[in-house]
Amino acid sequence: MTTVVLGSGPKAAWARAVLGRLSIGGSDIRAVEGGFSRASLDDVASSPVDALVLVDQVVDVGALAKPSEKVLCDLVRPNAMQFAFAREVAARARCTIQLAPGAPVEEWATALADLTGTSPDAVREHMSGFPGPTTASLNGLPEGPVANVVRGYLAPLSAACATAAPLSLNWQRELFLDGDAPGTMLPAAPEVGGRPRILAYGPYLPLPVGRWSATVYLGFSNEIGRLPFIFEVDAGGSVARGFFEVERGGLFSLSLDFEVAQPLHLVECRLISQDSAIEGQFSLIEVQLDLQPGEAPAGYRAP
Structure with missing residues (x-):
């Protein structure tokens, strides 16, 4: 039997030690x-x-709360790669x-006993070295772009490997990069005026393998004239592309389907x-991402 323990720190080390003794x-x-x-991954x-044991798969609030010169997409990528x-x-x-994280010790004992075919009492014999619960809270993040990205993208992605529920993610404007100033965060209201060009791109973040539907929400100022645009998603295979034309200011949305075929590919819009x-x-207000049905992990069972 091969068991993969995914996690770091004292609790992951404790889980590996207990599994080694009980298996x-x-x-x-x-x-x-x-x-x-x-x-x-390969x-x-x-x-x-045979079994995957996830230990404290939580957003690294401490790292995200620290002042950083990194653009937001670079800041959240390590957590995103872990969850994907x-x-x-x-x-x-x-x-x-x-x-x-935060689950009672009894839940951990029951889950590990069930996995190894032993009794909870057998696991409890090793509880003396249990490091204690981990607090998973977003309270350390002030309201703003980082907290919104955590709630819309990182938090649901972290739960995606432990549930068969539909998966919906959200990439907000702050995750994207400015086509006129590559490597910098996309401003709230960039200029369209000028030559044809890439106006916004990014965020180079992973999505689980499967077929997805993306809806981009856009706003245009009243000065805009008739102008054609392309919105495209490069997910590692063929590029999904949607064409639309703006004739006046207002709010617009465009939906298109695409497929992520390569695990851990960094998706670009x-x-x-x-x-x-x-x-x-x-x-560019946001991009809503919905995994189409039938793509949930096959092996999940709740502890």
Whole structure:
């Protein structure tokens, strides 16, 4: 039996030690504490995974709350890669259990006993070294773009490997980059005027494998004239592309379907103006992302 323990810190080390003591001879306990890359995923998936144990899969609020010169998409990417990695391993595992932060010790004992075919009493014999609950709270984040991105993207993504519920994510404007100033956050109301060009791009973040529907919400100022645009999603295979034309100011939306076929691929969206413009401003408000039915991990079972 091969069990992958995904997590770092004292609680993950404790879980690995308890599983090693309780498992029958010949069991393979593998630890994944970092390096959430395609190569690492291929290594984990090179042999059948009987069970995935998720330990404290939570948003790193401390890192996000610190002042940083990084653009927001770069700041949230490490957590996003961790959660997307967990989702892909869960899709390959025969079963997945989540040892949730803040959960009572009894829940952890029951889950590990169920996984190893032993009794909760047998697990309780090892509880003396239990590091204690982890507090998972967004209280350390002030209201604003970071907290909104956590709620709309990171938090639901972190839960995606431990539930078969529909998955909806949200990429807000602050995650995207400015086509006129590459590498900087997209302003609230950039100029459209000028030559045809890429106006906005990014955020180079992962999405779970599957078929997705994306809806981009845009605003245009009253000065805008008739102008054609392209919105496209590059998910690693063919580029999904939608065309639309703006004739006056207002709010607009465009939906298109695309497929993520490569695990942990960093997805890029692009908003492109197709003709020159004299004046006008635009706002990329958000991109709503919905995983189409039938793409949930197959092996999940609740502890």
